[in-house]
Amino acid sequence: MSQRISYTKPSITELEVSYATDAARNGWGERCYDYIVRFEKAFSGHLDVRHGLATSSCTGALHMGLSALGIGPGDEVILADTNWIATAAPIVHLGAKPVFVDILESTWCLDPALTEAAITPRTKAIIATHLYGNLCDMERLLTIGRERGIPIIEDAAEAIGSTYNGRRAGSLGTFGTFSFHGTKTLTTGEGGMFVTNDSELHEKVLGLSNHGRVRGQTKQFWPDMVGFKYKMSNIQAAIGCAQVERIDELIGRKREIFQFYADHLLGIHGISMNTSSTGGDSGCWMPNVVFASETGVTADLAREAFARQSIDARVFFWPLSHLPIFGGHAGQPLASDIASRSINLPTYHEMGTEQLLRVVNIVKKLCLGD
Numbered sequence: 001m002s003q004r005i006s007y008t009k010p011s012i013t014e015l016e017v018s019y020a021t022d023a024a025r026n027g028w029g030e031r032c033y034d035y036i037v038r039f040e041k042a043f044s045g046h047l048d049v050r051h052g053l054a055t056s057s058c059t060g061a062l063h064m065g066l067s068a069l070g071i072g073p074g075d076e077v078i079l080a081d082t083n084w085i086a087t088a089a090p091i092v093h094l095g096a097k098p099v100f101v102d103i104l105e106s107t108w109c110l111d112p113a114l115t116e117a118a119i120t121p122r123t124k125a126i127i128a129t130h131l132y133g134n135l136c137d138m139e140r141l142l143t144i145g146r147e148r149g150i151p152i153i154e155d156a157a158e159a160i161g162s163t164y165n166g167r168r169a170g171s172l173g174t175f176g177t178f179s180f181h182g183t184k185t186l187t188t189g190e191g192g193m194f195v196t197n198d199s200e201l202h203e204k205v206l207g208l209s210n211h212g213r214v215r216g217q218t219k220q221f222w223p224d225m226v227g228f229k230y231k232m233s234n235i236q237a238a239i240g241c242a243q244v245e246r247i248d249e250l251i252g253r254k255r256e257i258f259q260f261y262a263d264h265l266l267g268i269h270g271i272s273m274n275t276s277s278t279g280g281d282s283g284c285w286m287p288n289v290v291f292a293s294e295t296g297v298t299a300d301l302a303r304e305a306f307a308r309q310s311i312d313a314r315v316f317f318w319p320l321s322h323l324p325i326f327g328g329h330a331g332q333p334l335a336s337d338i339a340s341r342s343i344n345l346p347t348y349h350e351m352g353t354e355q356l357l358r359v360v361n362i363v364k365k366l367c368l369g370d
Contacts, residue, residue: 011349058179060230102332130159135280161251161283
């Protein structure tokens with residue numbers, strides 16, 4: 001039996017271990033925020049944004065950002081039907097309604113035309129999810145936002161390393177959020193980041209993140225509002241500091257792996273892979289193959305073929321509107337169709353040529369029938 005190939009795993013070196021060890025030994029008392037502050041500064045510097053706030057998850061960052069914008073009962077927030085529930089859950093928690101629209105066939109990201117058509121007087125935000133490192137058409141979405149007075153929020157959980165017209169994903173909208181889950185290009189195990197260039201918005205989120213205690217409040221244990229507890233730990237941030245120091249290496253390896261797959265698969269009739277919008281450069285977090293309908297290859301067939309060879313292949317995100325908790329509808333046409341015939345391919349830092357070729361050969365056999 002061949003050695004199992006995971007669909008992803010983190011890259012942890014002695015640098016991460018040494019920083020985490022230092023935080024565990026010394027990061028207490030007056031030093032309990034040292035690595036958190038350092039990580040926030042380093043990551044926001046990488047993005048070239050004014051403010052970064054380390055959080056316990058990308059979901060928490062979204063929750064606080066939406067709350068700071070005043071979103072609540074009766075409001076609507078537009079997002080792509082192709083999404084993980086983490087993007088929709090904070091909307092529901094705030095009492096607002098997620099409005100799902102279809103995706104572009106080219107990028108699998110939010111369709112700007114359908115987004116504009118879905119706007120109502122109750123629309124209070126649009127969330128642009130950069131799927132698998134693919135980039136939304138931010139120029140069109142930002143134009144819609146300016147013309148209609150609606151904030152554009154970037155869910156950049158999967159877009160570390162992606163750039164749009166020279167600017168890093170997450171830095172273009174009213175605010176951006178990132179995930180540092182163990183599957184992501186940069187990891188802290190669990191964790192996330194809220195980023196923005198809006199200083200007033202940052203102050204609101206900063207207060208919300210600390211149980212509602214605003215900066216400058218002189219009374220001890222005196223919250224000024226009902227807030228949240230979505231902080232990242234100092235030990236997690238220590239790992240993040242090391243990862244930021246290696247970020248070019250981590251992104252570069254993701255791109256190398258994606259290019260290997262592209263070089264070996266894109267010449268085969270019936271196979272397509274990730275693309276980015278015009279002006280976009282993907283960070284290549286997760287390579288995907290979409291099998292043309294005429295091949296007869298479905299996501300289920302592909303995953304079964306991979307499983308027989310001890311290889312993990314991850315499903316494409318199901319349309320959220322398929323879920324019973326959101327009505328269990330048929331879903332948007334493109335979102336439903338692509339999910340039925342697409343899979344995520346394995347990608348991790350230490351993946352070697354032998355492992356990559358094993359994956360490539362299975363995809364070829366599926367499509368060519370060899």
